[in-house]
Amino acid sequence: MVKSDDLALAEAIFKSVLVISPKHANAIYSLGLLYETIGEKEQAIKYYRQLLDIVPEQATKDVILEKLRNL
Numbered sequence: 535m536v537k538s539d540d541l542a543l544a545e546a547i548f549k550s551v552l553v554i555s556p557k558h559a560n561a562i563y564s565l566g567l568l569y570e571t572i573g574e575k576e577q578a579i580k581y582y583r584q585l586l587d588i589v590p591e592q593a594t595k596d597v598i599l600e601k602l603r604n605l
Contacts, residue, residue, distance in 0.1 A: 537572050544568060557588050566601070575605050 537545070545568055551561040566581035582598050582605075589595055 541568060541572060559585060559588050562588065570601070570605065579605055 545565065548561040548565045548568070551558050552565075555561070562581050562585045566578045566585065569575070569577035569581065579602060582602050585598055586595055589598070
């Protein structure tokens with residue numbers, strides 16, 4: 535899938551958030567989801583793994599681990 539203008543804008547916004555707040559879980563998850571959606575699996579994996587180090591809840595970690603297994 536090719537990145538649309540909207541996805542490119544979203545990517546830029548989420549990356550800007552991470553400049554200000556490097557451990558912003560929602561921005562990290564959103565980038566992982568964005569890259570997963572457009573088929574950039576390595577990038578998605580990078581952000582999902584980063585998220586595993588941030589989220590404290592095991593239930594959330596389990597969801598992320600399932601996403602990683604499915605990539």
